[in-house]
Amino acid sequence: MKKLILLTAIGIVLIANFTPISYLLDEGYAYTNYNGKFKFKEEGSGHDFKMAKTLYKWYLESHPDDAKIDPKLYRTFKIKLWHFWEWRAMIFDKERYQLPYRPPQVKK
Amino acid sequence: MTSCKKDIDQQTPDDSFSILPREEAQTWFEKYTANNDGASRNMADDNLTRKPLNIDWGRYTSAATNELSYGLIALEGKLKSHGYAIGYRKLLITKKEGDLHAYILEILPDALYLQRKGSATRKDFYGRIFFYDTNYHLIKGYIYINGQVSGEIKPLESDRKESKAKNQSIGIALTPVQEICSWNEDNYVNADGEVVVFASRQCTYSVISDGLSDAGGPSGSGGDYAGGGGGSGGSSDSAPPVADLPGENNSRIDPKAYMSCFGSLPDIGSKMTITVYVQEPAPGLPFNVGTNSVGHTAIGLTKTYNGQSITQVIGFYPDATGKAKMHAPSKILDNSGLSYNVSISYPIIASEFSKIVNFVSNPPDTYDLTQYNCTSFVYNACLAGGIKLPDPNGNMGLGMTGMMPSALGNSIRSVGNAGNANVNGGTVGKNHGPCN
Numbered sequence A: 001m002k003k004l005i006l007l008t009a010i011g012i013v014l015i016a017n018f019t020p021i022s023y024l025l026d027e028g029y030a031y032t033n034y035n036g037k038f039k040f041k042e043e044g045s046g047h048d049f050k051m052a053k054t055l056y057k058w059y060l061e062s063h064p065d066d067a068k069i070d071p072k073l074y075r076t077f078k079i080k081l082w083h084f085w086e087w088r089a090m091i092f093d094k095e096r097y098q099l100p101y102r103p104p105q106v107k108k
Numbered sequence B: 001m002t003s004c005k006k007d008i009d010q011q012t013p014d015d016s017f018s019i020l021p022r023e024e025a026q027t028w029f030e031k032y033t034a035n036n037d038g039a040s041r042n043m044a045d046d047n048l049t050r051k052p053l054n055i056d057w058g059r060y061t062s063a064a065t066n067e068l069s070y071g072l073i074a075l076e077g078k079l080k081s082h083g084y085a086i087g088y089r090k091l092l093i094t095k096k097e098g099d100l101h102a103y104i105l106e107i108l109p110d111a112l113y114l115q116r117k118g119s120a121t122r123k124d125f126y127g128r129i130f131f132y133d134t135n136y137h138l139i140k141g142y143i144y145i146n147g148q149v150s151g152e153i154k155p156l157e158s159d160r161k162e163s164k165a166k167n168q169s170i171g172i173a174l175t176p177v178q179e180i181c182s183w184n185e186d187n188y189v190n191a192d193g194e195v196v197v198f199a200s201r202q203c204t205y206s207v208i209s210d211g212l213s214d215a216g217g218p219s220g221s222g223g224d225y226a227g228g229g230g231g232s233g234g235s236s237d238s239a240p241p242v243a244d245l246p247g248e249n250n251s252r253i254d255p256k257a258y259m260s261c262f263g264s265l266p267d268i269g270s271k272m273t274i275t276v277y278v279q280e281p282a283p284g285l286p287f288n289v290g291t292n293s294v295g296h297t298a299i300g301l302t303k304t305y306n307g308q309s310i311t312q313v314i315g316f317y318p319d320a321t322g323k324a325k326m327h328a329p330s331k332i333l334d335n336s337g338l339s340y341n342v343s344i345s346y347p348i349i350a351s352e353f354s355k356i357v358n359f360v361s362n363p364p365d366t367y368d369l370t371q372y373n374c375t376s377f378v379y380n381a382c383l384a385g386g387i388k389l390p391d392p393n394g395n396m397g398l399g400m401t402g403m404m405p406s407a408l409g410n411s412i413r414s415v416g417n418a419g420n421a422n423v424n425g426g427t428v429g430k431n432h433g434p435c436n
Helices: A002-018 A021-025 A049-062 A064-069 A084-092 A094-098 B002-011 B022-041 B111-117 B157-170 B255-264 B322-326 B350-361 B374-384 B405-415
Strands: A030-032 A039-041 B061-064 B069-081 B084-096 B099-109 B127-132 B138-145 B148-155 B181-189 B195-203 B271-279 B296-305 B308-318 B327-334 B342-348 B366-368 B393-397 B400-403
Touching: A002 A021, A002 A084, A021 A084, A021 B322, A039 A049, A049 A064, A084 A094, B022 B084, B022 B099, B069 B099, B099 B111, B255 B296, B255 B308, B255 B327, B255 B350, B271 B350, B271 B374, B271 B405, B296 B350, B296 B374, B296 B405, B308 B322, B308 B366, B308 B374, B322 B327, B342 B350, B342 B405, B350 B374, B374 B400, B374 B405, B393 B405
Parallel strands: none
Antiparallel strands: A030 A039, B061 B069, B069 B084, B069 B181, B084 B099, B099 B127, B127 B138, B138 B148, B148 B195, B181 B195, B271 B296, B271 B342, B296 B308, B308 B327, B327 B366, B393 B400
């Protein structure tokens, strides 16, 4: 019985991580720079972390002052380890999770 | 003040046109406004009580072009376009062949340009500059793209008669070289809080020489009337900081605004290319999900004329999050910076190109992950222009077949380097961006 539960759990994790289900479950990763002038939200389908890095590189090139002050890219999403459908990304595409965290700016 | 002085020194031209000294400009302007005050306050069609211009002559800067000399002073007041305060204004005093004239310039930078750059400069200015007389009658204006005049602005017909005489008095002759232009109505709120409705004509390669719109020339460095001015830190010397721009928190774009840029280049003599970019889910493998999630297909349109090129690469997305992405209203996103694995390009004639432009400008309202996704959109856009892409259909799993990036990527790979296919991948460059 325990074996069945374990196999079912593994099956669910694999399906959630290696099928389009992970695309449907992700809440959208977002990024910003130190002063909030650069913002990027992943939309999936190519509008992803790679694009965020490219656009941020271009941003720093066109904003050398910001690049001098703090060139780091920050994530504005919190890491939720219980999101088992993100485990593949956390292991194999971990760069986005390793970014320093900065709370998203809320406009009043 | 020190920086103003520095600017004046830097802008002193070494050609036959000397700069307009502040004392001369101030004396003339004060005399001019005293003489014209009655006229300006008794405009028959104007019930508005205007605030007098608060001029800080300490912020005066001067420069010269090949044809005239002029002085600029930043004025208070912000301009609003589509609800956002992004513009500013300046007083312009020109001197040509001994005659002095005064205008109020309202400078309305393009919002996205301002957001990207942080401040407006003459060298690469995108936006509009409106010329008013001192009675605040709109006389004319220019549309700028990358520091070059690309179109002109005029008052609507009802206002035109009033400004006709003033228009003639400026002594500026418009000499358009190209006649491939279109007029569009638009509006903004000027620094007096009035809604100004105007017509703008977008032209490309229009060579207009009025001594003020000339970006080049030996004295071009002094023509920075769109830019920072004296740099004395005042509120109106440069564009105000942009806090709330349309789309700041929403990456969706207006496809019509992107596609309209192609109208600025003439069809005759232009070279047009369609490029399809595919980001495979698992590059080189037939899987539907991989390191690139479900992958993506984007379409790039390029039009090149006489060395100038406009490229727009866009993609079709669901306007939803979570599982609602399965079937949702659609949106178009700018795909600048897209990392792709394979691409294929097609040279195309103008009539077919315009069909694709039209298709992209009016995308389907609904996105469906299995029935009408990013790949379906690109496939159908190409089909509208008579281009049949390699087979994009594949097995989606659960017995379903449909168009998807992995299948299209695989088909393009099978075409190989023949047929303008690129199987080495790359990154999409910067798009031209939207045009008004």
